[in-house]
Amino acid sequence: MDSTTTAFHNAERQGITGTPEQFVLGNRFPKTSTNTQQGQSFTNAGYKKPSSAKYNVELLKELANDFGYLLNRTDISDCWLNVNDTYMAVHQCVLAARSSTFSAIMSGNNSKLDPDIKKELQTLHKNDKLVIFIKKTDPEIMKQVIIFMYTAKCELNETNAFYLLDAAGRYDIKSLKVYTAQCTYMAVHRCVLAARSNTFSAVMSGNYSRLDLKTKNELETSTKNNKLVISITRTSPEIMKQVIIFMYTANCELNERNAFHLLDAAGRYDIKSLKVYTARFLVNHIDTNNVLRLTEAAFLYDNILLKQRCIDYFIDHAREVMDISELWKPFAEKYPAIVSELLYCTVHKDEHREQTA
Structure with missing residues (x-):
């Protein structure tokens, strides 16, 4: 950088502290405008982010x-x-x-x-x-x-993390959502979680043998200020917030955007009532684009209601579902046993429906 440029930067930053807090002005409002750009016109440069962009971290x-x-x-x-x-x-x-x-x-x-x-x-x-x-x-x-x-x-800590997460969602600041997910603390009561979730009951009792390996590896525990801290890495803070609300109130915010994630959390943490709650919602929103995903979750977590409705939907729409090759092919390769059951039920649909009536 030449001396002229350096002098410009120094002059521009003169009197400005390194901590960006001068923008908070309390309850005062300026009486005169300092906007010197009014009336100027600018051309949209049409910038597009290169798909293979490499960024210099220092810059x-x-x-x-x-x-x-x-x-x-x-x-x-x-x-x-x-x-x-x-x-x-x-x-x-x-x-x-x-x-x-x-x-x-x-x-x-x-x-x-x-x-x-x-x-x-x-x-x-x-x-x-x-x-x-x-x-x-x-x-x-x-x-x-x-x-x-x-x-x-x-500044991110256990006191403000939840409120920052809420603001990130309210104002749709995607990077702040990710940032706050690093440190979102939620205060709960052991007795409630243990009563509502078999998974949390096992964690709190130290009886990890009842848990599958993935869940055991995810839910790491520690003690801080005489409090049990359970680290959760596979469920987003927004979803976990609704899970906790449900465990306390038997009700939560449930919509098409979060229903599958809540179903997944209900299965992962073995919250039987939440499995039913989400399944009752999802059975009315099955379509050709999500039926395989829902079928996977239903079989994985043994959600009987959702499993039955997904099979019924597949029987009636088998051709349309299998025609979506980008979804059907990887599903068939990953879950041959589930595919066999789906096809068997389709071929013997009358028998299947008699048994499940």
């Missing part, structure tokens, strides 16, 4: 640092977040690039947003700035969310 770190400095440049921000009366200065382009929710709001294309999100994130223009009102996220959590969107890192 990526420098990029993250530069965005950290940018976050403190409140003088060139063009958007303000009002987080429960705490103002935060941000840049629309960064939030739009990192969050599909904020992108939709800033482009005015919010028709695809969840109604609750749309209702929460009200906007107005003040002093030539876009102001977005955020009511359901605590200012301290939102501060960490913003820092992450600029720098790809933030």
Whole structure:
């Protein structure tokens, strides 16, 4: 880097701390606009990410640092977040690039947003700035969310991890979902989990011989501050949250997006009532694209209701299912015994239906 460029960077960063927190302005709002780009027009360069792109890690770190400095440049921000009366200065382009929710709001294309999100994130223009009102996220959590969107890192601990995960889902920040999954703690009670799940009962009693090898390897335990800590690696925090809610309340959020994952968790942790709960939902959503996947889970975890409905569906739609070669071929190679049973039931469908009536 030549001396001119170095001097430019030093001048630009003069007076800016390395910790990106100057963007939090408390409850004050600037009286004058500092947006000097108004009226300028820009051309879309049409950038497309190369499929075989190779990135220089050091340059990526420098990029993250530069965005950290940018976050403190409140003088060139063009958007303000009002987080429960705490103002935060941000840049629309960064939030739009990192969050599909904020992108939709800033482009005015919010028709695809969840109604609750749309209702929460009200906007107005003040002093030539876009102001977005955020009511359901605590200012301290939102501060960490913003820092992450600029720098790809933030303060993450067992106290705030769950709230950051919730914000990542609410504002659809995919990389933050992955980041928080590294450290999402959920406080539970042994007696409840042991009563509702045979798997957790075995873990807590130390009777691992009842568990299959994969589950045994996944559920590592340790002790921290006199608390039992169970590390779960094969179930996402969002799904595990619903599993825990179900174990406590016999009810949880169940939809087409998460039903299969909840079914998988119900089988993996041997929660019989959750198996039934998810199966009753899924039997009404079987189609040619998911029947093999559901059949696999039904046989793997011996979910009788779902298994029966999947076989019935296959009998009626065998040709259509087998015509989807990219799904049928790998399934047939992996599960020849299941395929034999499906074909046998199809050939002897009258006998099969008499037995299961």
